[in-house]
Amino acid sequence: MDNKIIIKNMDKFYGRKQALFGIDLTIEKGMFGLLGRNGAGKTTLMKTLAALHKKKSGEITVCGIPIEKAGKIRAITGYLPQDFSMYPNMKTDEALDYLGALSGIPNKERKQRVNSLLRKVNLTEHRHKKVKELSGGMKRRLGIAQALIHEPKVLIVDEPTAGLDPEERIRFRNLLCEVAEERIVILSTHIVGDIEATCEQIAIMDSGKILWRGAVSELIKKAEGHVYTANVEKQFISQIKKEYIITGMLSQPDYITVRLISDAEPDLPNVEMTEPDLEGAYMYCLYSSGCDVKGGE
Amino acid sequence: MLFFKECKKILRSLTFWIYCIIVILMFFSQYYADANNEAYPDGYKIVMDEEKIMNGALCGLLGEYSANYYVCYPYGFYKSVSLKEKDKHKIEEYLMELTDTDSEGLTKILKQGEQYTVVTGMVEHTMYEFKNMNVSSELQYSRFKEIMENVDDILGGGSSYQIEELAGNYSFQEMTPEEEAAEYDLFISNDKVTGALARLFSDYLGIDLAFLPVFVAAALVAADRRSKASDNIYSRKISSCRLVFTRYSALIVTMFVPIFITMIIALIQAIHIYNDKSINVLSMFAMPSFWLIPNIMTASAVGMFATEMFSAGAAIIIQAAWSFRSLMSEPLAGSIGKFDLICRHNTLFERDSFMAHYNDFVFNRIFYIILSIGIIGLTAVVFEMKRRGVFNGIRLFGKGGIFGRKA
Numbered sequence: 001m002d003n004k005i006i007i008k009n010m011d012k013f014y015g016r017k018q019a020l021f022g023i024d025l026t027i028e029k030g031m032f033g034l035l036g037r038n039g040a041g042k043t044t045l046m047k048t049l050a051a052l053h054k055k056k057s058g059e060i061t062v063c064g065i066p067i068e069k070a071g072k073i074r075a076i077t078g079y080l081p082q083d084f085s086m087y088p089n090m091k092t093d094e095a096l097d098y099l100g101a102l103s104g105i106p107n108k109e110r111k112q113r114v115n116s117l118l119r120k121v122n123l124t125e126h127r128h129k130k131v132k133e134l135s136g137g138m139k140r141r142l143g144i145a146q147a148l149i150h151e152p153k154v155l156i157v158d159e160p161t162a163g164l165d166p167e168e169r170i171r172f173r174n175l176l177c178e179v180a181e182e183r184i185v186i187l188s189t190h191i192v193g194d195i196e197a198t199c200e201q202i203a204i205m206d207s208g209k210i211l212w213r214g215a216v217s218e219l220i221k222k223a224e225g226h227v228y229t230a231n232v233e234k235q236f237i238s239q240i241k242k243e244y245i246i247t248g249m250l251s252q253p254d255y256i257t258v259r260l261i262s263d264a265e266p267d268l269p270n271v272e273m274t275e276p277d278l279e280g281a282y283m284y285c286l287y288s289s290g291c292d293v294k295g296g297e
Numbered sequence: 298m299l300f301f302k303e304c305k306k307i308l309r310s311l312t313f314w315i316y317c318i319i320v321i322l323m324f325f326s327q328y329y330a331d332a333n334n335e336a337y338p339d340g341y342k343i344v345m346d347e348e349k350i351m352n353g354a355l356c357g358l359l360g361e362y363s364a365n366y367y368v369c370y371p372y373g374f375y376k377s378v379s380l381k382e383k384d385k386h387k388i389e390e391y392l393m394e395l396t397d398t399d400s401e402g403l404t405k406i407l408k409q410g411e412q413y414t415v416v417t418g419m420v421e422h423t424m425y426e427f428k429n430m431n432v433s434s435e436l437q438y439s440r441f442k443e444i445m446e447n448v449d450d451i452l453g454g455g456s457s458y459q460i461e462e463l464a465g466n467y468s469f470q471e472m473t474p475e476e477e478a479a480e481y482d483l484f485i486s487n488d489k490v491t492g493a494l495a496r497l498f499s500d501y502l503g504i505d506l507a508f509l510p511v512f513v514a515a516a517l518v519a520a521d522r523r524s525k526a527s528d529n530i531y532s533r534k535i536s537s538c539r540l541v542f543t544r545y546s547a548l549i550v551t552m553f554v555p556i557f558i559t560m561i562i563a564l565i566q567a568i569h570i571y572n573d574k575s576i577n578v579l580s581m582f583a584m585p586s587f588w589l590i591p592n593i594m595t596a597s598a599v600g601m602f603a604t605e606m607f608s609a610g611a612a613i614i615i616q617a618a619w620s621f622r623s624l625m626s627e628p629l630a631g632s633i634g635k636f637d638l639i640c641r642h643n644t645l646f647e648r649d650s651f652m653a654h655y656n657d658f659v660f661n662r663i664f665y666i667i668l669s670i671g672i673i674g675l676t677a678v679v680f681e682m683k684r685r686g687v688f689n690g691i692r693l694f695g696k697g698g699i700f701g702r703k704a
Contacts, residue, residue: 051685052531054686085529086526099529102533
């Protein structure tokens with residue numbers, strides 16, 4: 001059995017509306033980031049890979065198993081949905097134990113795994129708390145624990161850090177990197193920082209299509225020569241937003257240093273070409289693919 | 298074990314405890330109160346006396362025809378019917394045939410009706426009562442039945458003239474002391490007291506159990522969606538069939554527990570009241586279990602299926618309509634239909650009439666066991682389809698629903 005997810009020319013429809021267009025992707029062991037704006041089709045793709053949605057056409061194999069064999073796919077896949085939730089009155093360890101039972105793990109083994117996973121996600125001292133009493137971060141950690149309870153070969157996590165405070169977000173990213181050492185982990189997010197901190201291989205999605213796929217370093221390289229900084233007086237900011245794609249702003253006492261994307265050198269004061277970061281490279285990718293990314297009013 | 302985890306989930310739900318309270322309240326207010334004194338037959342009995350049936354039905358029809366006000370219960374719902382001239386004329390012709398008279402003769406007969414007033418809500422109706430009227434001696438019972446069938450059709454069904462209701466409506470008589478003694482003997486010797494008590498117990502509880510379990514089942518299924526836990530459950534390894542059947546078994550077992558407790562209370566009550574009689578302890582458990590479990594199974598199956606397919610609200614409406622229809626279509630005692638969800642025998646006596654329909658009763662219960670398992674099989678199919686994202690359920694009400702406003 002190969003350790004890859006292979007997607008070939010996959011289309012997905014909701015009724016008559018096409019949600020995914022000819023998706024081609026190969027995902028190997030380790031962390032893989034799926035980056036895109038809200039509504040880009042990331043959740044649809046994640047759910048299709050978790051056998052929760054049916055594709056219209058194309059081929060998907062997960063570790064050699066065709067996606068149509070939903071029972072087998074479920075056995076090797078862990079899924080953390082975008083808004084992870086469980087029965088509010090269940091205790092934390094009970095929820096984990098219940099989902100473990102649904103995964104067919106024998107009693108004795110399940111108890112051990114529940115204890116070890118609660119330790120791993122730092123929830124041991126909260127094990128008797130009801131799910132409704134957990135904070136957002138704790139709930140996500142419970143979510144990752146439930147997705148790992150049956151030791152899946154593939155872990156699919158959909159927008160796991162949205163709404164978390166910076167400390168929780170860093171802890172969560174570290175946890176994901178740790179579990180990615182022995183399996184395929186697909187991280188879907190619209191937060192560039194999550195990808196930057198965890199993934200080497202990524203794909204960028206927009207409007208149901210894959211715009212770009214490859215290594216983070218390649219994406220950054222592609223944007224070289226297109227990212228500039230300039231010092232702009234405050235009253236011209238709204239005008240500049242209409243003309244350029246702004247990826248960052250830093251307020252100074254008399255002016256604002258803007259970081260922007262442009263094909264040619266912009267006609268702005270103190271303009272300088274600069275090294276692109278992942279955020280800039282991502283925005284350049286969207287821009288160069290024809291997406292509307294300008295932030296002007 | 299998953300089964301116990303599902304039981305625990307049910308035991309934690311408020312709906313389940315409300316179910317328990319209602320079942321126990323119903324038990325005490327209905328069965329326990331009824332069975333709290335030593336029983337002795339002192340009522341009427343239905344007899345299959347053709348002459349009595351024909352004369353009684355004739356009196357009834359003359360009365361309703363005179364007032365042009367017919368009381369019917371199609372599908373168990375009250376409905377008053379007033380006929381138009383054409384249909385009135387048809388009834389008139391049947392009355393002439395029944396009494397073997399012409400139009401003039403019928404007018405004379407109609408004059409014999411005693412007028413009285415009935416108030417329905419805010420409306421007063423003038424009614425007529427006919428006594429001691431006799432059908433023509435020439436009229437065969439088979440022809441009489443045909444006429445009654447046609448009359449019932451004209452009235453839209455559910456009238457007092459339905460063939461199966463004729464004896465119950467028009468042919469009952471007071472029991473003689475000897476008959477009462479014989480009934481009592483059957484109660485003591487053949488039923489060993491608890492056999493009869495078990496039937497009464499099942500009769501009362503059967504009404505509640507044809508409906509109440511739908512709430513618990515719907516709550517269990519709807520909890521996944523309400524807690525936004527569906528995706529976590531859908532993505533697990535367990536097969537849809539195993540999960541749905543495990544949940545179903547847990548529902549039946551947990552909902553049977555309060556019934557079992559009321560059986561024990563009923564048995565203690567029986568031992569206390571009939572302490573000088575020989576009692577069959579097992580009957581108090583065997584008969585109600587066979588009688589009531591199919592009701593729990595059916596209402597739970599409908600609850601699970603309709604909640605997966607539509608919504609919890611739809612499941613409750615469907616089961617409410619079905620159980621009410623069944624309740625209204627069954628006589629209190631003396632007849633058990635092969636396909637009626639609620640079986641009734643609301644008396645400690647009339648053992649013979651129950652035994653006369655015993656085969657139908659057994660067929661009925663087995664039919665509902667098989668039907669409910671079939672419904673649960675379908676539920677597993679719907680669950681799997683939802684799990685694979687090929688079906689999302691059918692919305693009946695609210696925005697975008699079939700009966701709601703357009704999205």
